[in-house]
Amino acid sequence: MTPMLLARASILIAALCILPAGASSLAAESSQVVKAPPAKTIDYDKLTQEVTDFLSKYIRINTTNPPGNEMEAAKFLKEKFLSEGIPATTWEPEPGRGNLAARLRGIGHGEKALVIQSHMDVVPANASEWHVPPFAGEVKDGAIWGRGSADDKGPSVIALMAMLAIKRAGILLDRDIIFIANGDEEVGGRIGAEWFTEHEKDIYADAGYVLNVDSGGVIDLPDGKQFYSVDVTEKTPLWLRLTTTGTEGHASAPPAQTAVTRLIGALARIDDYHPQIHVLGPVEDQFRAIAELEHGPKQYFDLAASLRDPTFAHDFLADPGHNASVRDTIAPTVLQAGFKTNVLPLVATAEIDCRLLPERNQKEFLATIEKLINDKDVKVEVILQSPSASSPSKSELMTAIEKLARKQDHAPVVPGMTGGFTDARFFRKQKLTTYSFTGVEFDPKKSVGVHGVDEHIEIKQVRQALERMVKLLQIFGKEK
Numbered sequence: 354m355t356p357m358l359l360a361r362a363s364i365l366i367a368a369l370c371i372l373p374a375g376a377s378s379l380a381a382e383s384s385q386v387v388k389a390p391p392a393k394t395i396d397y398d399k400l401t402q403e404v405t406d407f408l409s410k411y412i413r414i415n416t417t418n419p420p421g422n423e424m425e426a427a428k429f430l431k432e433k434f435l436s437e438g439i440p441a442t443t444w445e446p447e448p449g450r451g452n453l454a455a456r457l458r459g460i461g462h463g464e465k466a467l468v469i470q471s472h473m474d475v476v477p478a479n480a481s482e483w484h485v486p487p488f489a490g491e492v493k494d495g496a497i498w499g500r501g502s503a504d505d506k507g508p509s510v511i512a513l514m515a516m517l518a519i520k521r522a523g524i525l526l527d528r529d530i531i532f533i534a535n536g537d538e539e540v541g542g543r544i545g546a547e548w549f550t551e552h553e554k555d556i557y558a559d560a561g562y563v564l565n566v567d568s569g570g571v572i573d574l575p576d577g578k579q580f581y582s583v584d585v586t587e588k589t590p591l592w593l594r595l596t597t598t599g600t601e602g603h604a605s606a607p608p609a610q611t612a613v614t615r616l617i618g619a620l621a622r623i624d625d626y627h628p629q630i631h632v633l634g635p636v637e638d639q640f641r642a643i644a645e646l647e648h649g650p651k652q653y654f655d656l657a658a659s660l661r662d663p664t665f666a667h668d669f670l671a672d673p674g675h676n677a678s679v680r681d682t683i684a685p686t687v688l689q690a691g692f693k694t695n696v697l698p699l700v701a702t703a704e705i706d707c708r709l710l711p712e713r714n715q716k717e718f719l720a721t722i723e724k725l726i727n728d729k730d731v732k733v734e735v736i737l738q739s740p741s742a743s744s745p746s747k748s749e750l751m752t753a754i755e756k757l758a759r760k761q762d763h764a765p766v767v768p769g770m771t772g773g774f775t776d777a778r779f780f781r782k783q784k785l786t787t788y789s790f791t792g793v794e795f796d797p798k799k800s801v802g803v804h805g806v807d808e809h810i811e812i813k814q815v816r817q818a819l820e821r822m823v824k825l826l827q828i829f830g831k832e833k
Contacts, residue, residue: 370440371456371531373466373559393522395823399711400518401816405435407495408510408815412499416536418474420449422546423536426473427451430513430534437517441532444553447542453534454549454556455752459830461527465561466827467750468531468785469516471509471569472538472776473500473547482754482806496809498645504803507810507820508791509534515822519830526830531557533594537569538776541590541737543611550783559741560827562750565777569769569790570763571821572797578646580762583754584771584789585635586743587778588708591715593722595619596732600811601699612701613690619726620685620703628681630650630666631710632657636678642767674797677772681709681718703735708772711741739774742781751828752784761821792821 374531413685414426423570427443434441434455448638459466478487478500481546485491487500497507510729516530535543550558550778569584597619599612635654644653652669660666660679670676690701709718715738723733746768755766771789795801800807 354805371442371454372433381619389462389521392524395522396516397816397820400514404510404514404815405492405812408497408507409492411506411510412490412501414486415488416474417477418539421474421536422449422450423473424451427453440671450536450544452536452549455532457520457530459526459528464528466529466531466559468533468557468560468563470533470563470565470776472505472535474536474539476539476804484807496811498809500808502808502810503801508793511818512566512822514827515819518823519826524832526832528830531560534555535776542776546779562787563780565775565787565789566791567775567789568771571794574646576647579762580642580763581758581766582769583766585746585768587743587771587774590737590739590774591707591709592733593705594738595703595734597698597701600699602699606697611697616701616703619728619731622725623683630660632679633770635768639767641767642765649706681713683707712745739778741783742778744781744786748786748831756828757825786817792818
């Protein structure tokens with residue numbers, strides 16, 4: 354056998370090992386029932402230290418996207434699974450771009466598997482603005498610092514180590530747990546979760562549920578109360594590029610319209626637009642839950658009705674997070690034109706990050722933008738677009754999360770909507786009940802630097818989330 358055929362055979366065997374038991378010829382069925390020994394106690398202090406060390410190393414693998422280069426990270430995770438006796442394999446849809454899957458076998462028959470899904474790529478970091486090097490994985494002041502520590506490498510490692518802790522302790526679950534880590538999430542997921550869900554369906558063919566660990570968590574309220582925020586839907590990305598052209602020449606004698614002024618005019622007309630307010634069910638439920646826990650404000654008990662009051666609406670919408678929860682948003686983010694102060698540029702472009710409510714018709718929204726621009730010389734191009742999808746607020750997985758919340762933190766569970774977009778949308782498209790929940794406790798008023806400066810996760814948060822994730826897998830896995 355040639356080296357190339359041998360390599361391909363190795364990949365095929367590895368993939369077969371993480372397929373559902375019925376799909377793999379390597380999965381042997383035993384006719385004897387063997388009583389398992391009692392489960393071992395999990396040492397969470399020791400486990401937390403292991404997570405801290407592993408996450409620090411993971412952060413040092415620079416997966417800034419673009420360009421991504423997640424394959425090194427995928428191999429790093431694969432080695433950890435294989436060292437623990439858990440089958441794992443990687444895929445490389447494009448050179449250097451990685452995806453990974455691993456499967457912890459359960460002992461049940463007929464229970465749908467649970468997918469734990471995360472992403473390996475991170476957004477860029479300007480090291481000159483940070484107090485610590487963004488890719489050093491530094492551990493200090495009770496926290497792990499670095500790009501990806503909170504989004505999404507930290508939650509990913511917590512989930513990975515929860516699976517390993519269950520295996521090490523000899524805890525037997527009645528369903529399989531599939532760990533999937535994708536690349537390319539930060540720029541849309543084309544060769545990450547979108548590619549994986551379309552090309553590797555056999556890997557998750559027996560799954561019924563997905564726990565995405567990119568958003569959601571345990572929310573601290575000012576009075577010491579908490580609630581579990583579990584995202585059942587998310588806003589839909591519609592990224593646009595505006596392009597204008599003009600006459601290149603000396604800036605000392607500008608014409609009435611240049612590429613830049615035409616672009617500025619288009620952006621100004623878009624900026625004057627105020628999308629209609631629409632309160633979705635999960636958003637209404639979330640604000641009502643906050644009002645019940647904090648005994649007000651009274652307007653939160655019926656947010657849709659309260660927003661018809663102009664005074665309350667003005668104050669509510671002044672908060673960017675609140676505004677984004679009830680309206681489509683439009684944010685110009687990238688502007689490009691010119692190369693010299695005294696030269697009129699031939700071309701000017703702007704990129705706009707539009708986030709639409711899940712029920713919004715994208716074609717209608719795009720037509721609205723073009724109508725607002727009202728200039729045939731401004732070209733509007735879609736550079737990222739995804740389908741809208743939501744999951745039901747009631748399911749077996751949600752019941753398990755509710756049971757965890759009661760037992761672990763005496764907290765209610767509130768299904769909600771994340772303002773960002775995650776890879777969850779690709780799994781929802783495959784008709785899988787998909788929720789986003791990290792198990793990490795955080796205070797919304799305290800910045801952890803996600804997509805910004807000095808991103809970090811506290812070691813205390815890691816320990817708490819580890820315990821929550823292990824117990825959730827035990828509850829949902831129907832521990833035997």
